[in-house]
Amino acid sequence: MPRVNSDRSPLSTHATELRVRYPECDPMGVAHHAVYPTWFEIGRTEMLRARGGNYRDLERSGAFLVVVRLEVQYRRPARYDDMLRLETHLLAAGPIKILHSYQLFRGVELVAEGQTTLACVDGEGEVRQIPDSLLLG
Known part of the structure; x- marks a missing residue:
């Protein structure tokens, strides 16, 4: 049975601080659009770490979380050198898929927002169930 709050509020939220690094920028000093998905992955990784888990152990158990859908809205x-706060929200966790949303802020200003859907696969790329330890953690 999927875990979803009836009011669509996040099941969990985690904040991560990021600084825009020089190699992430175009020649005008603006963060390139391609780095936002990487920042979202950092948010997911740090959320998992804050819950006592890590991707290395998950993958050693034969479970791999792959992005099957990604959306980014650039606001x-x-x-370069901006300090950003990335809020990662766990919206839903089902037997094989996990849904996250993201809000990226510079101070109180919304810079970008997005959403990902992750699916769980085994080492051969076949769909498998998400381990209970991840869903219950």
Whole structure:
């Protein structure tokens, strides 16, 4: 049975601080659009770590979480050396899929937001159930 709050509020939320690094920028000092998915992955990884888990142990158990859907809405440019706060929200966790949303802020200003759907697969790329330890953790 999927875990979803009836009011659509997040099951869990985690905040991560990020600084826009020079190699993440174009020649005008603006963060390149391709780095936002990497920042979202950092948010997911740190959320899992804060819950006492890590991807290395998950993968050693034969479970791999792969992105099957990604959306990004760019609201304002992030620039070199900006300090950003990434809020990662766990929206739903089902037998084989996990849904996250993201809000990226510079101070109180919303820079970007997005959403990912992750599916759980085994080492051969076949769909498998998410381990209970991840869903219950």
